[in-house]
Amino acid sequence: MINIEQNDQTFDIYxxxxxxxxxEYNLKEGILEIIHTEVFEEFGGKGLGKELVKTAVEFAKKNxxxxxxxxPYSKRMIEKTPEFRELLA
Structure with missing residues (x-):
């Protein structure tokens, strides 16, 4: 089971x-800056990085x-997913 919690400047995935x-992200003047995305090695290959990017995109849309x-990871994921690209600044 996957669970994502939003904190002050992070989305944490469980x-x-x-x-x-x-x-990790920053919010400023209508912009969500994605600074760093990391999935711990023992959890690799489960699509968790993509889930984090999807969560950030949904958060950006909602707000x-x-x-x-x-x-670099989030940039690649957003650029190759048409419905995510519309949110690029």
């Missing part, structure tokens, strides 16, 4: 109640924010 990774993906 897999079977164990923390499996996180995404009328544009996204600047500074993190």
């Amino acid at each position: 897999y079977d109640a164990e923390k499996a990774g996180f995404m 009328n924010l544009k996204i600047i993906p500074l993190c």
Whole structure:
């Protein structure tokens, strides 16, 4: 089971109640900057990084924010997913 919690400047992802990774972000003037996305090695290959990016995109949509993906992983995921690209700043 996957659970994602939003904190002050992170989305933390849990897999079977164990923390499996996180995404760091900044909010400023209508922009969600994705700084870093990390899934811990033992949880690799489960699609958790994509779940973090999807959560950030949903958060941006809900709050009328544009996204600047500074993190290479999130940038690749957003650029290759048409419905995510519309939120790029």
